[in-house]
Amino acid sequence: MDANLKSLVLENSNDIVKMWLEEVQSSKNQEYTSTISDELFESTNREFVNVIFASIEKQGLSSELDDFSERLINLGWPLSYLTDGMQVFRRVTIDFILSQSDKVDSEYLSRVMQKVDAWVGPIINRLVNEYSGSWEHIVSLQRVALQELSAPLIPVMENITVMPLIGTIDTERAKLIMENLLDGVIKHHADVVLIDITGVPVVDTMVAHHIIQAAEAVRLIGSTCILVGIRPEIAQTIVNLGIDLTKFPTKSSLRKGFQSALELTNRKIVTTEEKDESIEKLIDSLDGE
Known part of the structure; x- marks a missing residue:
């Protein structure tokens, strides 16, 4: 069943991406994204969802996750964009899988949720850890720069x-x-x-x-x-x-x-x-x- 679910998700990635983009786009009025241009927001969303599918397809965590987290920090985007986006992906993926089945009982629903969580969980952890590490590094560099500027001779x-x-x-x-x-x-x-x-x-x-x-x-x-x-x-x-x-x-x-x-x-x-x-x-x- 697990292999079939993965194949189902990857084969219908276009539909899931469309669902994900529509829901994420509807949240653009949130405080941290309201000032971002439509073009940048759309391109970042597409890159984000492509990174998610790349990680699922490779059966592991791709280096694209680390690069994507670092770019978000450089753009000044908050961590909540990543965590909110992953929760949306989790929700729309589960909804899509359930919509493809004629009979949905509690056991099937539980298996689907466990499988999707097994994909989403490691990706969230990797994104958060990489984001936090890069953020601490940047803050450390900024602190050194501020110290140098705080008492110039x-x-x-x-x-x-x-x-x-x-x-x-x-x-x-x-x-x-x-x-x-x-x-x-x-x-x-x-x-x-x-x-x-x-x-x-x-x-x-x-x-x-x-x-x-x-x-x-x-x-x-x-x-x-x-x-x-x-x-x-x-x-x-x-x-x-x-x-x-x-x-x-x-x-x-x-x-x-x-x-x-x-x-x-x-x-x-x-x-x-x-x-x-x-x-x-x-x-x-x-x-x-």
């Missing part, structure tokens, strides 16, 4: 670097800031580092403590740290908390901090007029000699 001029901080600073991120700061100072031969906290929404005792630690570590390796982007409300919070930031320079904006950094490295910004006057004075002095 940007060289803006010779011996001057800037670390812009955006968002909440927790203990894990503070550790990353410290590591990137020290590595970057040495790598870029920075004499001055500007830590810009303009994008940090809250500066509490813990955040200030981490910043002070980072600044002290920079000082110990021979560089100067300037804290910039201190807004009035942040300044008031720092004062109310009794946080001591007198050990290193602070500025209200990145522009003012950069000017201080230039002074610390024996440089300054001059206008074109000032530059022209300096050149004229130099020419006059040479002429006098």
